[in-house]
Amino acid sequence: MNVSFRKSLSLLVLLAGLSAPLAAQVTLKRGxxxxxxxxxxxTAPAFVDEAKAKEATKEWQKIQSEGIDPDSAQGxxxxxxxxxxxxxxxxxxxxxxxxxxxxxxxxxxxxxxxEAVDLTDKVVAKLxx
Numbered sequence: 001m002n003v004s005f006r007k008s009l010s011l012l013v014l015l016a017g018l019s020a021p022l023a024a025q026v027t028l029k030r031g032x033x034x035x036x037x038x039x040x041x042x043t044a045p046a047f048v049d050e051a052k053a054k055e056a057t058k059e060w061q062k063i064q065s066e067g068i069d070p071d072s073a074q075g076x077x078x079x080x081x082x083x084x085x086x087x088x089x090x091x092x093x094x095x096x097x098x099x100x101x102x103x104x105x106x107x108x109x110x111x112x113x114x115e116a117v118d119l120t121d122k123v124v125a126k127l128x129x
Contacts, residue, residue: 026101034107037102039103044100044117046101047104047106048090049118052124053089053127057127090102094119099119
């Protein structure tokens with residue numbers, strides 16, 4: 001293979017690689033919460049209402065019912081456990097529903113023609129199991 005042909009082939013492969021992710025990209029708000037997946041290569045985005053998911057956890061219910069300060073040591077432990085449970089539930093439902101990216105509700109700025117599905121009810125049900 002001559003050098004000129006190899007350089008042309010390398011450039012073509014590089015350009016093809018750069019343009020592929022852009023075709024599938026969605027645009028997220030600054031500071032968006034991404035539970036799973038990646039905005040640069042999603043083909044099936046979804047979202048979850050964070051407040052509803054949080055309210056479905058026993059940890060958040062305990063913080064609210066007992067008036068636990070979220071900034072206290074106990075509050076931080078409960079929040080960490082709550083966030084872990086929410087993330088696990090989201091990942092499980094996303095896999096079941098063949099969704100390759102899940103973000104917090106209203107964090108997608110531009111869907112770029114893709115339909116973002118609301119998984120909130122399914123995540124809340126999973127958290128209630």
